[in-house]
Amino acid sequence: MKYNFIPHTDIKVSKICLGTMTWGNQNTRDDAFNQMDFALDSGVNFFDTAELYPVPANADTYGDTERFIGDWFSKTKKREKVVLATKIAGPGSYTAHIRSSGFSPQSIENALHQSLKRLKTNYIDLYQLHWPTRQTNFFGTRDYPYVEEKEKDNFQQILETLLKFINEGKIRHLGLSNETPWGAMKYLSISKYQNLPRMKTIQNPYSLLNRTFEIGNAEVSDREDLGLLAYSPMAFGILSGKYRNGIFPEKSRLKLFPRMSRYSSQQSFSATEEYASIAQKYGISLAQLSLAFVNDRPFVTSNIIGATTMLQLEENINSINIKLSDEIITEINSVHNRIPNPAP
Numbered sequence: 001m002k003y004n005f006i007p008h009t010d011i012k013v014s015k016i017c018l019g020t021m022t023w024g025n026q027n028t029r030d031d032a033f034n035q036m037d038f039a040l041d042s043g044v045n046f047f048d049t050a051e052l053y054p055v056p057a058n059a060d061t062y063g064d065t066e067r068f069i070g071d072w073f074s075k076t077k078k079r080e081k082v083v084l085a086t087k088i089a090g091p092g093s094y095t096a097h098i099r100s101s102g103f104s105p106q107s108i109e110n111a112l113h114q115s116l117k118r119l120k121t122n123y124i125d126l127y128q129l130h131w132p133t134r135q136t137n138f139f140g141t142r143d144y145p146y147v148e149e150k151e152k153d154n155f156q157q158i159l160e161t162l163l164k165f166i167n168e169g170k171i172r173h174l175g176l177s178n179e180t181p182w183g184a185m186k187y188l189s190i191s192k193y194q195n196l197p198r199m200k201t202i203q204n205p206y207s208l209l210n211r212t213f214e215i216g217n218a219e220v221s222d223r224e225d226l227g228l229l230a231y232s233p234m235a236f237g238i239l240s241g242k243y244r245n246g247i248f249p250e251k252s253r254l255k256l257f258p259r260m261s262r263y264s265s266q267q268s269f270s271a272t273e274e275y276a277s278i279a280q281k282y283g284i285s286l287a288q289l290s291l292a293f294v295n296d297r298p299f300v301t302s303n304i305i306g307a308t309t310m311l312q313l314e315e316n317i318n319s320i321n322i323k324l325s326d327e328i329i330t331e332i333n334s335v336h337n338r339i340p341n342p343a344p
Helices: 029-041 064-076 105-119 155-167 181-194 217-224 266-281 286-295 310-321 326-338
Strands: 003-005 012-014 016-019 046-048 083-088 124-129 171-177 199-205 227-231 300-305
Touching (some): 012 300, 124 155, 171 227, 181 199, 266 286, 286 300, 286 326
């Protein structure tokens, strides 16, 4: 395994991060335990979860993923071996069963304490804001939705609230998720000039089918040392190749949840075919090509993988051992130039 430091910290995390959002829906508690056992034994010391999980979110399964992790900590006594990241959910119709008060001080306090209880721990290594509370472009929205009446932001209040829990030892570090360049820089600026905690990471989508992070956020990441935690590197499984030729396997995510269409446009499938041809040409799997590309990007602190089977998990973790040649990168970029970001 390879490791990076979370920027501006002394915390070393594996370049592969174990994603968890299927646990409690597509994966059982026993599946989750097996994945955590295997990942840790393979050198993966970084687990990412969220109060919202599993996905799709609903009131009946709310918090189950965190509960599974907490039960595993209780059983194995391995909490200190894991760098644990979780997230507070933002507002939206799909989170109405959680709360509707955004990132108010009371919301943050309640969310954090509930997560600590479910996770059976007294601290979170990396506490992240899952998505912005303001109206902007994220979760597949390509363009900025201009509105005349702009909501007042509460960035400073959020950081002041989080500082309290850092001082209490309940949070070690902070991160963003699904954030824009403007939002990231706003948080960094307030931290700098108001002497408040600094955001250390940004968890945004990044894959062969969605390189929009490179348009603005990559420069922020590079110049401000804000590490990318890349999520959906397999584009909801599209880049595994299992949906090629119009096949939707039983129990696959797009078969179970057809409304999750963010990554399944015709352009995405066309680009996937071209990336599959590159992988075949060089004797590696499409999944390995896809993950190795993300692993190798200089702005990526960790690549968040997700798996529903142990075979998938093993292949995904082993992608860390693959180094793509300059020739392969050139061919990947050629496809990207012709079919750019088909799944933002």
